[in-house]
Structure formats: C-alpha cells, structure tokens
Amino acid sequence: MARVYNFAAGPAVLPEEVLQEAADEMLDYRGAGLGVMEMSHRSKEFEKIITDAKNDLIELMGIPEDYEVLFVQGGASQQFAAVPMNLMQNRVADYIVTGQWAKKAFAEAKLFGQANKIASSEDKTFSYIPDCSDLPVSENADYVYICENNTIYGTKFHQLPNTKGKILVADQSSCFLSEPCDVTKYGLIFAGAQKNIGPAGVVVVIIRKDLIREDVLEGTPTMLKYKTQADNGSLYNTPPAYGIYMCGKVFQWLKKMGGLEVMKERNEKKAKLLYDFLDQSTMFKGTVEPGSRSLMNVPFVTESDELNAKFIEEAKQNGLVQLKGHRTVGGMRASIYNAMPYEGVVKLVEFMTKFEAENK
Numbered sequence: 589m590a591r592v593y594n595f596a597a598g599p600a601v602l603p604e605e606v607l608q609e610a611a612d613e614m615l616d617y618r619g620a621g622l623g624v625m626e627m628s629h630r631s632k633e634f635e636k637i638i639t640d641a642k643n644d645l646i647e648l649m650g651i652p653e654d655y656e657v658l659f660v661q662g663g664a665s666q667q668f669a670a671v672p673m674n675l676m677q678n679r680v681a682d683y684i685v686t687g688q689w690a691k692k693a694f695a696e697a698k699l700f701g702q703a704n705k706i707a708s709s710e711d712k713t714f715s716y717i718p719d720c721s722d723l724p725v726s727e728n729a730d731y732v733y734i735c736e737n738n739t740i741y742g743t744k745f746h747q748l749p750n751t752k753g754k755i756l757v758a759d760q761s762s763c764f765l766s767e768p769c770d771v772t773k774y775g776l777i778f779a780g781a782q783k784n785i786g787p788a789g790v791v792v793v794i795i796r797k798d799l800i801r802e803d804v805l806e807g808t809p810t811m812l813k814y815k816t817q818a819d820n821g822s823l824y825n826t827p828p829a830y831g832i833y834m835c836g837k838v839f840q841w842l843k844k845m846g847g848l849e850v851m852k853e854r855n856e857k858k859a860k861l862l863y864d865f866l867d868q869s870t871m872f873k874g875t876v877e878p879g880s881r882s883l884m885n886v887p888f889v890t891e892s893d894e895l896n897a898k899f900i901e902e903a904k905q906n907g908l909v910q911l912k913g914h915r916t917v918g919g920m921r922a923s924i925y926n927a928m929p930y931e932g933v934v935k936l937v938e939f940m941t942k943f944e945a946e947n948k
C-alpha cells in the first residue's frame with residue numbers, strides 16, 4: 589500500500605490509524621454482525637456512537653454545560669442560511685469579510701435581513717486579517733460573524749474581534765480542533781467535517797443554549813431550526829450516521845494524542861517548518877502577511893504560472909498531492925491539518941528545496 593501525502597484543503601487527510609480501525613470494523617462492528625453504514629440510527633450501538641462522539645468533543649474542547657453540541661447536514665454552506673434564520677431577531681447582523689467563505693455567508697444573510705459589512709480585507713486580496721479592535725458594530729446587531737480561518741487565502745484570526753457585547757458567530761470549518769478554543773467567547777461555532785474532523789456530510793454546531801429558540805424567522809424549515817436538532821439529540825431524522833462515527837473516531841484519536849494543547853504544538857511545529865522555508869526561499873513566496881498566517885492552510889507562489897504548474901506536477905510524481913491553490917486564486921496551497929504528519933511537511937520542504945535548486 590502506497591499512501592501519498594495529501595495536502596488537499598478538503599475533503600482532506602484523515603489519521604491513518606482511524607482509517608485502519610474503520611476498515612477493521614467495516615463488515616462487523618464490534619460483534620454486531622453488520623457494519624455501521626447498515627445500522628439503524630435508533631439502534632443501541634449507534635446511540636452509543638453518537639453519545640460518545642458528543643461527549644468526547646465536549647471533553648476535548650471543554651465545552652461548558654450551557655452549550656449544546658449538534659451534528660447536522662447540509663455542509664458548512666447550509667449554516668450560512670441557518671445562522672441568520674435562527675439568530676436574526678432584529679434582522680440585523682454584522683459581517684467581517686475576510687475571504688470567499690465569509691463573502692458567501694454575508695451574501696446569504698442578506699436574503700434574510702440587513703447584513704452589514706463592518707470590515708473587509710478584500711482591498712489586498714484577503715491576504716490579511718483587518719484590525720477588529722474597534723469596529724462600527726451596529727447598535728441592534730443580532731450577532732457579529734467571522735470566518736475564523738480562511739481556507740482559501742490562508743489567514744487566521746489570532747485575536748477575536750471586539751464585538752462590543754454582541755454575540756460572536758464563527759465558521760471554524762478549517763481550524764476546528766487545531767488548537768484549544770475558549771468556547772465561552774462565542775454564541776455559535778460551526779464546522780464542516782471534511783477539513784479537520786472527518787468525512788464530508790457532517791457539520792458540528794456548538795451553540796449557547798439560550799440562543800436555541802422557538803421564535804426563529806418565519807418560514808424557517810423544521811430541519812434548519814437548531815431547536816429541532818437540539819430537542820431530538822441530532823436524531824430528528826436519519827443523521828449522517830457513518831460520518832458521525834468517523835468524527836467520533838477522530839475525537840478519540842485526538843484525545844489519545846494528548847488533546848488540543850498537544851495538537852497546537854504539533855501544528856505550530858509543522859507550520860513553522862514550512863513558513864521558515866518560504867521566508868528564506870528566493871523562488872517560493874508565502875502570500876499572507878506574517879501576522880495573519882494560518883496554521884492549517886499555507887498558500888504560496890513562484891514568479892510564474894508555468895513554474896507553479898511544473899512544481900505541482902513534479903510534486904505529485906513524488907507522492908505530494910493536491911498542492912494546487914484554489915481555482916479562484918491559483919498558485920499553490922499546502923493544507924496541513926491535524927492528520928498531516930510532521931514527516932509529510934518535512935518531505936514537502938525537502939522537495940521544494942530540491943526543486944528550487946534544479947530550476948534556478
């Protein structure tokens with residue numbers, strides 16, 4: 589078996605141990621005589637799978653009791669609508685637009701009320717996080733919205749915005765569980781699984797319980813009400829059961845690795861190796877302002893599209909795959925999520941060094 593180093597932004601690399609365990613349980617889940625994909629979501633076995641997944645996540649993140657954890661479907665993009673539908677009591681919300689995903693969330697919110705763009709980094713192609721210490725937060729804003737880690741542009745909020753007392757909503761899809769997180773600073777966090785947790789099809793929502801309301805915007809579909817999901821323990825309808833099972837395995841793997849403090853150290857070590865290389869290279873250049881760099885997604889370029897293409901192709905031949913940048917920005921991007929081993933980044937930097945020497 590020859591596994592490559594997969595630098596994809598999502599769906600992305602999963603821990604090999606987790607995949608192996610899932611393979612071992614594929615035909616017969618722990619003596620049940622059938623696999624998890626074939627199992628009733630109302631069975632005792634699955635009830636334990638979803639409860640354990642939830643409790644392990646609560647333990648990993650230290651999620652306080654006044655927050656609810658939900659497993660929902662529809663991708664992170666569905667949350668762009670679910671958030672305003674559930675939280676826009678005054679039909680006003682403030683958005684900080686730091687990339688394509690925030691832009692899409694902002695556009696979606698406009699379908700439901702008055703969405704204000706209170707800060708943006710579009711003037712420099714989203715290569716930095718704006719100063720959010722004193723923004724013109726709207727008097728009657730229902731929440732302030734951020735995309736905490738910008739998967740496409742490779743920026744991350746290293747300091748949360750000053751929301752002036754308003755609820756903070758964060759799309760954490762591409763930085764979820766990459767480091768410790770103080771959940772009490774947020775009203776709502778959501779994360780699509782396929783970046784840093786598990787297979788596509790699951791979205792984790794962490795919401796403060798007082799924000800789970802019956803009186804959501806008129807016309808909100810039953811499935812999109814957080815209350816429906818919360819009242820039914822994420823089992824109102826058939827959940828993405830296999831995905832939840834895989835997420836649960838990743839949570840257990842993270843616990844075994846030592847938790848989020850340890851993941852942060854590992855991720856910082858990996859990212860430093862790559863950023864240090866980029867900072868001294870005369871061929872490869874990081875595209876993000878140093879103070880805004882992401883630990884998870886590292887975009888970089890050479891001087892020409894031709895050289896970029898040659899690099900991507902040769903890297904692939906060397907077992908380093910999915911290094912092409914997002915279709916909207918070009919260049920390269922290495923996504924180095926939790927499950928990317930240090931060794932993978934070492935191999936990447938070795939290859940970049942060699943490529944630079946050969947193509948001077």
Ligand SMILES: *Cc1c(COP(=O)(O)O)cnc(C)c1O
Nearest residue numbers: 663664665689739759761762780
């Ligand atoms: C990938 C991504 C999304 C979109 O996720 P889908 O599950 O495809 O809807 C949204 N936000 C961020 C930050 C992402 O990285």
